[in-house]
Amino acid sequence: MKNLRFRLYAIVCITACLTAACSYSGSTPDIIPVPENVRMKSGAFSLDRDLVVSYLSEDLAQAAGYLAAELSGMSGQDAALLSGGNGDIVLRVTDAVPDGAYGLDITGKGITITGNGTDGVCNGIATLRQLMCIASLSSGGGAVTVPCCSVKDAPEFGWRGIMLDVARHFFTVEEVKDLLDAMSFYKLNRLHWHLTDDQGWRVEIKKYPLLTEKGAWRHFNNHDRMCQSLEKSTATSSFRIPEERLAVSGRDTLYGGFYTQEEIREIVDYASARGIEIVPEVDMPGHMLAAIANYPWLACGDDLSWGELFSCPICPGKDRVLDFCKDIYSEIFSLFPSEYVHIGGDEVDQSNWETCPACRARMKEHGLESTSALQSWFTHEMEAFFNQHGKKLICWDEGIAGGLSETATVMWWRSWSPDPVAEAASEGTPVIACPNATFYLDYAQDSKSMGNIYRFDEEMASMFGEHSGSVIGVQGNLWTEKVPSAARMQHMIFPRLLALAELGWSSPDVKSFDGFNARLRTHFAIMDRMDIDYRIPDLEGFYDVNSFVDSAVLEINCQDTSARIFYTIDGSIPDMGSAEYGGPVPVTATTDFTLRTFGSDGRQGEVVRTQFRKESYSSPHAAVDAEPGLLAQWYDYAGNLCSEIETAKLKGKYMLEDVSIPEAAAGNIGLIIRGYFDAPETGIYTFRLFSDDGSVLRVDGETVIDNDGAHSPYEKTGQKSLGKGLHPVEVRYFDHNGGLLEMKVLDRNGNVLSPEEIWVVETE
């Protein structure tokens, strides 16, 4: 257990404390998410003794037990539990504060946590846990004491979630519990558990045993091979597939795992003690191949092959299939006490339904005019069943297409399709916001990721306006195709989870991104102590390509000051035996640096490549007859390489004011955008190119930014030394489903140049 490590450390601190004095600065501790109101007082409460945790209502027993375990972990001394009565720490419920809200009072004599329901009390416990950790960090080996204070705090959103996909790769009971521990520490209160998908079925269903006997196991698939390849190409151990996930039988090796119903109940209880509700998802009618492969009658016919993009779905035309779905959900309802259950409903290839006699008969019977209407009918049918069992249905935003019922909740994931969601919200449909461009935690992080999550409330305000009240929460989603291990899971989730926590919990009146970043430094140390393999933040101080004329300096900053930075200049991936960065490195010739950070425990950060390019100011192009703007050519390109765009058919030409996707372009998009950059003066210019998927920038025929290949939203940066005047520019870009493209140009002082001043195109 991870707590063990913290526990041992705390014992050392407390032992050392017997001879050392402890003190507090009196400033507000670095709590994340930032509380609404904290009043610091003089004095402190010592944890360095046997403590009694008392709880004033029986439904707090589990939470009290969890707090007692945390206290024991912290001090090495047992904390006793007392039902009723007057302990050193008293837990009580009240309905005098809003849902999830709490008050925490610490005096020299005792601690009281008063919360609305168990979740309110758990939120108070989370703040106390953070105060304990912060105190432990700053105790300098002295006694752990928490400062006297009074905290009044309430959540901004009722739903503060993380989605964990355990189908693409599996995570053990202990690994899920570790995530729950961290979630409760940061006041996240929903684990949306994606339990089934094409690649694996992870929850035992007694009535259909093959689902886990066979459906939980597979031969290595493309996801596993991708992880193996990434382990090698990036020399990153967290991409390694854990051996304990493999079942070897004779010559056959299978990957997999599942949760027994007993284990599910254990995890649900564990979450509940921490104020977290687990919301299960059994994704249907698509993403069901793990079930269909073992019960083939679930499909429309014999053809179980994949469509163009998505797997073959179940057949909503057959009554037997509907009964199967209801049987599954009956068992799910009995395992999960949560108010909500997620039906999935995303990415359904409905082409089999067009020709299936049972589906056609169903459509005729109910007057359904399209297969989308058939999916909608299926969702409504299932929702009625959910409601009969006292459950509320959630579905991915595709479910809006055929009209959602008044009791359903929509989970908005398609960033590129906000309008139907805003419309549904305006009609009162509750929305959970997790648009992929911002909230998909499996996407690579760049320098903007944290800020984009943190400031998402501003975007929501402009999108939902007066209907913002329909947004009941926010959520980060981790799909695990490229996440085979707990270490990788943590690398992808942290520290973004902290920005999400503050977005979800803290009132806009007390939020500040600068303040958050300052507090984050303390939390790097806390996460280190909790043995969380958080991603070491981006290295700062350079671009992907840095242009210089005479000489330059590689000067690196990292927000996590405990990280160590190693580098090579021969292209090889650095290890801890490579040159260690100890301060500014002078550069006088073109040099390729490969950098890698390592945490204080030796864990690996990402591999970063940066080129310092020595060049002279390139001469401008001769003057041309020009008009403002850029010219875009849209090709019907379905591939994944910018250099191949013009192998596809040209679909249209468009004048643009700036680098962007023409409004008319949709579906397969391959763009070639050309024009001139009119450099206002001789100098070094910085280009920032953000895209989903790939993009490439060439200036004066030279590649300045290579952001090519299929990828999630990602920004790359490059510089070029340019003489005053015109320079030919070409931006290439491709995407196949709702992409993003944006470019900014900055002058030597870091000012963003306005598009109308810099882009010109030759008049035809």
Ligand code: ACM
């Ligand atoms: C999803 O990402 N298909 C919900």
Ligand code: ZN
């Ligand atoms: Zn069918």
